[in-house]
Amino acid sequence: METALEIMAEHTKGSRPARVKVIRSVRPRPEARFGKGEVKLPTRATAYRWLQELERWQPTFRLSTKRNRDIAARPPGAYGKLRPSKPGEYLLMDTTRLDVFAMDPITLKWVRSS
Numbered sequence: 001m002e003t004a005l006e007i008m009a010e011h012t013k014g015s016r017p018a019r020v021k022v023i024r025s026v027r028p029r030p031e032a033r034f035g036k037g038e039v040k041l042p043t044r045a046t047a048y049r050w051l052q053e054l055e056r057w058q059p060t061f062r063l064s065t066k067r068n069r070d071i072a073a074r075p076p077g078a079y080g081k082l083r084p085s086k087p088g089e090y091l092l093m094d095t096t097r098l099d100v101f102a103m104d105p106i107t108l109k110w111v112r113s114s
Contacts, residue, residue, distance in 0.1 A: 004050065008058040012072040016065050023047045 004026050011017045023044070030039035042050065055061060059068055082090045100113045 005054050005058050008051075008054060008060040009072075011060055012068055016061065019048060019051050019061060022051065022060070 004022065007022055007025055011022070026047075027041055030041070041047075051061070059071075082092075084090050098113070101110045102113050103109070104111050
């Protein structure tokens with residue numbers, strides 16, 4: 001059965017959903033699987049409390065959408081687990097820009113070094 005956490009993960013690629021939208025999308029799923037009235041649904045206040053707790057594992061409502069997409073696009077494994085068997089088998093590049101500046105002697109302005 002799908003959980004609210006999985007439903008929150010469905011919204012990773014889209015815009016930030018409203019909490020009520022996630023709650024509404026959770027409610028019909030137990031009925032479809034187990035039948036109407038078989039699963040007791042939580043009250044609205046309880047559902048909001050559960051979403052607040054699930055926000056720790058799957059940030060959906062409070063952090064930036066770009067950050068959430070970047071986190072979802074990360075590879076599942078760590079980079080440190082690569083074990084090359086020959087030289088040059090793996091290449092790991094760091095594309096972080098350095099905070100190094102230099103002064104242009106002609107314009108006397110600070111420029112970022114490349």
